[in-house]
Amino acid sequence: MSDLKFVPGQAVNVRHAMRVGAFRVAEYRLRNMAKWWDAIIAFGIGNPVLYLVSVGIGIGALVDHSTGGHGIGGVSYLQFVAPALLASAAMQGMSDEVTFPVLEGFTWSKYFFAIGGTVISPKQIVNGIYLAAFVRGIWTVLTYGLILLAFQAIPMVSFFPLILSSLLAGCGWTAVMMAVSAHIKDDDGFFAIIGRFVIAPMFLFSGTFYPLSQMPIYLQWIGWISPLWHSTDVGRVLTIGQPTQPWLMVVHFAYFVAMFIGGFAFTYPVFARRLAE
Amino acid sequence: MIVAKGLSKVYGEFRAVDGIDFEVHRGESFGILGPNGAGKSTTMKMIAAVSKRTDGELTILGKDPNLKGPEIRAHLGVVPQKDLLDRELKAWENLYIYGRYFGLSKKFLKPKVEEMLAFAQLEEKRNSKVEEMSGGMQRRLAIARGLINEPEILLLDEPTTGLDPQARHVLWDRLFRLKENGVTTVITTHYMDEAEQLCDRLVVMDKGKIMAEGTPAGLIKDYSSKEVLEVRFGTDRNEATAPQLATIAERIEVLPDRILVYVEDGDAALEKIHALGLRPVTSLVRRSSLEDVFLRLTGRSLVD
Amino acid sequence: MITSIATSMAVRIAEKRAGKFGSGVYSGRAGQLVERNFLAFKSSNWLVVISGFVEPVFYLLAFGLGIGKLIGGVTDGSGHTVSYAQYIVPALLATSAMNGAIYDSTWNVFFKMHFGKIYQAMLATSLGSLDVALGEIGWALLRGLTYSIGFMLVVAPMGLIPSWWGLLAIPGATLIAFGFASVGMGMTSFMKNFHQMDWINFFMLPMFLFSGTFYPISVFPEWIQWIIRALPLNQAVELIRGLTLGNLNLAMAGHALYFVVMIAAGLFFTTKRLTALFMS
Ligand SMILES: Nc1ncnc2c1ncn2[C@@H]1O[C@H](COP(=O)(O)OP(=O)(O)O)[C@@H](O)[C@H]1O
Ligand SMILES: [Mg+2]
Numbered sequence: 001m002s003d004l005k006f007v008p009g010q011a012v013n014v015r016h017a018m019r020v021g022a023f024r025v026a027e028y029r030l031r032n033m034a035k036w037w038d039a040i041i042a043f044g045i046g047n048p049v050l051y052l053v054s055v056g057i058g059i060g061a062l063v064d065h066s067t068g069g070h071g072i073g074g075v076s077y078l079q080f081v082a083p084a085l086l087a088s089a090a091m092q093g094m095s096d097e098v099t100f101p102v103l104e105g106f107t108w109s110k111y112f113f114a115i116g117g118t119v120i121s122p123k124q125i126v127n128g129i130y131l132a133a134f135v136r137g138i139w140t141v142l143t144y145g146l147i148l149l150a151f152q153a154i155p156m157v158s159f160f161p162l163i164l165s166s167l168l169a170g171c172g173w174t175a176v177m178m179a180v181s182a183h184i185k186d187d188d189g190f191f192a193i194i195g196r197f198v199i200a201p202m203f204l205f206s207g208t209f210y211p212l213s214q215m216p217i218y219l220q221w222i223g224w225i226s227p228l229w230h231s232t233d234v235g236r237v238l239t240i241g242q243p244t245q246p247w248l249m250v251v252h253f254a255y256f257v258a259m260f261i262g263g264f265a266f267t268y269p270v271f272a273r274r275l276a277e
Numbered sequence: 278m279i280v281a282k283g284l285s286k287v288y289g290e291f292r293a294v295d296g297i298d299f300e301v302h303r304g305e306s307f308g309i310l311g312p313n314g315a316g317k318s319t320t321m322k323m324i325a326a327v328s329k330r331t332d333g334e335l336t337i338l339g340k341d342p343n344l345k346g347p348e349i350r351a352h353l354g355v356v357p358q359k360d361l362l363d364r365e366l367k368a369w370e371n372l373y374i375y376g377r378y379f380g381l382s383k384k385f386l387k388p389k390v391e392e393m394l395a396f397a398q399l400e401e402k403r404n405s406k407v408e409e410m411s412g413g414m415q416r417r418l419a420i421a422r423g424l425i426n427e428p429e430i431l432l433l434d435e436p437t438t439g440l441d442p443q444a445r446h447v448l449w450d451r452l453f454r455l456k457e458n459g460v461t462t463v464i465t466t467h468y469m470d471e472a473e474q475l476c477d478r479l480v481v482m483d484k485g486k487i488m489a490e491g492t493p494a495g496l497i498k499d500y501s502s503k504e505v506l507e508v509r510f511g512t513d514r515n516e517a518t519a520p521q522l523a524t525i526a527e528r529i530e531v532l533p534d535r536i537l538v539y540v541e542d543g544d545a546a547l548e549k550i551h552a553l554g555l556r557p558v559t560s561l562v563r564r565s566s567l568e569d570v571f572l573r574l575t576g577r578s579l580v581d
Numbered sequence: 582m583i584t585s586i587a588t589s590m591a592v593r594i595a596e597k598r599a600g601k602f603g604s605g606v607y608s609g610r611a612g613q614l615v616e617r618n619f620l621a622f623k624s625s626n627w628l629v630v631i632s633g634f635v636e637p638v639f640y641l642l643a644f645g646l647g648i649g650k651l652i653g654g655v656t657d658g659s660g661h662t663v664s665y666a667q668y669i670v671p672a673l674l675a676t677s678a679m680n681g682a683i684y685d686s687t688w689n690v691f692f693k694m695h696f697g698k699i700y701q702a703m704l705a706t707s708l709g710s711l712d713v714a715l716g717e718i719g720w721a722l723l724r725g726l727t728y729s730i731g732f733m734l735v736v737a738p739m740g741l742i743p744s745w746w747g748l749l750a751i752p753g754a755t756l757i758a759f760g761f762a763s764v765g766m767g768m769t770s771f772m773k774n775f776h777q778m779d780w781i782n783f784f785m786l787p788m789f790l791f792s793g794t795f796y797p798i799s800v801f802p803e804w805i806q807w808i809i810r811a812l813p814l815n816q817a818v819e820l821i822r823g824l825t826l827g828n829l830n831l832a833m834a835g836h837a838l839y840f841v842v843m844i845a846a847g848l849f850f851t852t853k854r855l856t857a858l859f860m861s
Contacts, residue, residue: 004396004424004458011427012351017380021347024377031374032365039779046783054790061800062652072651114361116327118378118426119351189629192684196632196639204643210651219642276328 014119021120025128028115029101030135044093044140048147051085052078056151059209072211075240082153083162083235084208086144087228090170092199093140095177097133099191102181105129106274113275122271126264130178137170158238165238169231172256175263182270202226207233230255278303278430278461279324283333285485286319293319295485296333301430301463306456308476309465310567312579316485317465318358321434324463325355338429351379354428358435360419364407368399371407372422379426389425397421397451413444417451430461437471449474467579469567481567481574488574493567500573501565502527504543508550508557509535518555525549530572537569633681633724634731637673641736644795645669655797663743663826670741671825672794674732674754675817678725680785682758685721686765687781691772714851718762725758726751744827753824753837757817760840763847764813770854788814813843 033040060077072080105112105125115125141163148154154162184190205215205222206229212220223229230252236242237249279301286294294316301307309317322328323335326342326349335342337349362371369390376386394400397417402410410418416436423431436452437445452475455462466472472479473493481488481496489496506526510518512534519531522538525546530537540546543562550557571579645666654662729751736742742750765781772778791798792814798806809815820836823829 004392004455004460006427006458008427008460009352009429011381011385012379014348014351014380017351017378018347020380021378024380027377028374031370032363035365036779039783042783047786050787050790054795057800058790058796059648059652062655062796063648066651066653109364110359110361111363113327113357114355114363114375114422115378117325117350117353117355117357118375119347119380120378121347189632192629193632196636197628200636201639204639209643210647214647214650 012119017119018121021124022127022131025115025120025125026131026135027128029097029129029132032101033097033132033136040136040139044143045147047089048085048144052082052147052151052153055081055085056153073240073242078151078153079240080236081209082148082151083166083239084206084228084232086141086148086162087166087169087231087235088203088208089144090137090141090166091173091228091231094133094137094170094174097136098129098174098178099181099194101129102178103184103190106182107184107186112271116275122275123268125275126178126267126271130174133174134171137167137174141167141170154239161238162235165234166231168253168256169227172259172263173227175260175267177263179263179266179270182267182274202228227256227259278338279307279463280336281324281333282335284320284323284330284335285332286316286323286328287331292485294323297480297482297485297487299480299487299490301461303461304459305477306452306462306464306475308472308479309463309482310467310469310472310476310479310571310579311465311482312467312571312577314484315467315482317467317482318434320482321432321463321465325353325432326350351426352429354423354426354431356416356419356423356431356433356436358438360415362407362415362419362422367404367406368410368418369394369403371418372425375422376425381426386425393421393425396424396454398447411444413440413447416440416444416448420448420451424455424460428460430463431455433462433464435465435467437466437468445471469571469579472567481571483571483575483577489570496567496570497565499570501569502539503541503565504539505563505565505569506538506540506543506546506550507535507561507563508538508547509559510555510557521553521555522550525553528573532578537572539565539569630724633677633684634728636680637677637728637732638735640673641666641670641741645741661826664741666739667741667743667826668822669795670736671750671821672792672818674729674750674825675757675814675821676789676794677728677732678754678758679761679814679817681725681728682721682761683765683781683785685724686718686762687769687772687778690717690766690769691778694770711848711852713855714763714766714848717766718759718848721762722755722758725762726755729754742825744825746823746827746829747825750821750824753821756837756840756844757813757820760813760817760843760847763844763851765847767847767850767854770851770858788812793818813839816840 056078060081063072063077105115112125116122120128145154145159145163145166149156149159180194201222205219206212206226207215207223208228212223212229215223233242233244234249234252237244279299281300282298283296284294284298285292285296297320299307309320311317319328323330323342324337326337326346329343338352340349342349363374366374372390372393373386376389381389391400394403397414397420399410399414399418399421402414402418407415407418420431420433420436423433433452437448440448449471452462452464456475462475464471464475466475476493478490478492479496480490489500491499508522509515515531515534515536519529519536522529522536526538526540528539530539538546538550547560547562550560568579571577649665652665655665655668656662733742733747733751737747768781769778791801791809792812793809794814798809798815801809816836816839820833820840823833823836
């Protein structure tokens with residue numbers, strides 16, 4: 001039997017607590033992620049290796065063979081798809097760390113309501129979740145980028161600009177997915193729907209596996225609204241010297257920024273409303 | 278520590294809490310007794326400074342929760358009706374992480390977590406995940422979590438609902454200990470025995486309104502007689518017998534399965550019934566309880 | 582009234598089967614589970630149902646038509662050259678049969694076991710664990726069958742099924758789905774948390790990428806080819822591809838047998854495991 005001895009109301013330094021709120025939420029998310037470290041590492045490394053081997057010696061061999069060894073635009077097929085695979089991995093890895101946790105927090109375990117009972121504000125929960133996803137994003141682009149280097153799929157000089165632009169695409173996309181998840185009342189096949197109607201077509205029709213211009217015009221719009229295409233386009237300029245126009249580059253980055261701002265703008269009020277229910 | 282005046286919460290058209298007044302003082306154990314749907318949880322969420330009131334005034338620790346939510350919450354401990362524990366984390370991690378949300382340091386939390394585990398009698402479950410714990414243990418963990426920031430007020434929403442009798446008693450014992458330590462507590466419950474056991478003072482709530490307020494003993498004294506005689510004549514005959522019983526008591530309540538006769542002396546009343554030539558199938562004399570107070574105030578029983 | 586009929590029927594069935602082989606695990610009422618799933622399905626989200634159908638179509642559009650232009654033709658097993666789209670259509674059919682079966686028999690079943698606690702309630706009635714296994718798998722097949730018919734209706738008019746043998750691809754896909762569903766449900770019954778469930782996806786991805794779905798496995802060294810041939814998805818792809826391209830050969834009987842063994846083994850372990858979990 002133990003007794004409690006404390007003077008009520010002495011332990012908490014309110015101003016400090018309010019300042020560090022978002023970081024404490026991120027700390028919680030990272031601790032939670034760490035429980036899955038083996039899966040995260042296996043996916044982080046296994047996924048790129050599998051794709052690169054499969055595309056490189058599989059489809060790549062077919063394409064390079066039939067184009068007489070020129071691949072697309074004078075580079076090997078592997079080099080052509082590399083920026084797209086990297087951006088896609090960044091977007092997927094990062095957004096996984098907001099979609100599931102947000103549904104978990106509001107619908108499954110309702111743990112956000114427990115956090116909401118502490119000093120932490122709804123806004124800080126949003127920021128904390130996002131921050132942790134960002135850490136996951138950095139890990140993803142770094143490992144993926146290094147593996148691309150090892151496969152000689154990208155030139156050394158474009159390593160940092162490329163992982164940075166992929167990370168930006170991931171940030172924009174993740175903010176949007178966070179807003180979408182925040183609006184979900186009960187999952188009801190949510191992930192199957194998003195996965196098959198949004199993520200799969202985006203992955204397939206964003207100029208990932210062949211230039212967007214080769215697609216029928218009535219499908220090209222998918223590329224234009226897809227952050228994956230914007231990111232892939234930037235990436236190909238950086239890695240294989242694809243010609244571009246300055247205004248197009250501005251559009252690409254403006255698009256990422258718009259998604260980022262829009263995503264947060266649609267997330268904050270929903271968190272505030274749902275937590276006060 | 279808490280002052281509410283005309284406090285209301287409206288969901289759409291529905292007045293879940295409808296203009297209630299109460300005060301909670303330092304060091305006391307304050308109860309809100311009412312049936313399901315009375316508006317207890319809604320009231321609790323407003324006191325916890327998460328749900329915004331629709332109307333009225335509310336001051337917690339001298340502050341307005343609409344303006345100073347985080348500051349108020351810093352000094353509250355909350356034990357929600359559903360435990361809301363993180364199922365991926367171990368018992369100690371649940372406490373630790375929750376403490377971190379209050380900005381507490383690792384140095385402070387390390388011994389604190391162990392102290393709380395001991396208080397909740399969960400030392401052996403320190404490294405268990407939530408799933409591996411019984412309902413009573415989960416609830417004790419939620420209480421320990423609510424105390425991790427050394428709160429001025431601990432809010433407990435139906436702390437023993439869904440627990441078996443043994444687990445309830447373990448929990449009551451813990452809550453007594455808290456009271457001895459001078460922690461102010463607010464408890465909602467729909468169990469009248471719980472309210473009698475744990476609360477210094479309580480309000481009876483129904484349909485969003487407060488029906489009465491006082492100490493458990495005071496309420497019983499004001500709204501019921503000293504003793505209650507429960508008699509059963511069989512389901513079909515209770516109704517018919519009622520008028521005769523009404524002559525020997527100041528008040529009776531006819532329930533579907535039995536009749537409650539409110540008197541000062543139960544045994545004497547039973548003799549009078551026999552003298553009337555009535556032969557109840559069973560009879561029982563007991564002291565009045567808060568259940569009788571509720572019945573008197575609303576015409577319904579607490580648990581349906 | 583209805584309950585009393587149901588009870589008396591259950592009792593009659595139980596009496597009829599009492600003493601027969603396997604009576605402890607099977608009461609011949611797997612249909613009840615399919616029925617329950619159908620009821621639940623009617624109120625479920627239709628978008629989810631449709632989504633299972635669109636996925637292979639998307640892949641066909643992207644790879645068959647897009648990359649197909651880059652690649653041109655592929656040499657099939659018997660030395661003929663077929664268009665790239667014709668080459669991947671059977672693989673997509675096999676893959677979607679696998680994906681659907683795995684989804685229904687893993688995630689779905691996992692949820693029911695751990696959150697809905699539906700099986701406990703069912704096994705407390707006259708249903709046995711083989712009923713549950715068969716019913717759940719039967720349901721997965723029904724859905725899978727619908728998807729494969731839908732997919733065939735899209736690709737056949739496009740001329741992507743050159744052989745009439747291709748009609749047999751529909752029962753073929755059902756057999757494949759049966760195999761994956763049985764094994765998938767067996768594996769799921771051993772899973773304790775989401776974490777472990779994640780690993781299923783981890784092993785599905787390489788299978789998808791390397792099983793001769795998008796390119797012939799002859800690009801790999803001989804020893805890797807043998808590993809790939811042992812994987813169920815490659816067996817499935819070869820079986821369906823033989824049918825849609827009309828290259829019948831004896832190896833296809835082997836592929837079919839592979840799935841019969843998978844089904845038997847999967848059912849055996851699932852039944853055993855469910856019995857141990859809920860009825861001991
Ligand atoms: N978020 C909400 N939206 C609409 N109605 C609600 C909401 N929360 C509670 N209610 C309604 O308010 C009433 C009081 O609920 P609650 O405070 O939970 O009661 P108690 O805790 O006393 O059982 C109930 O009728 C409930 O249906
Ligand atoms: Mg309640």
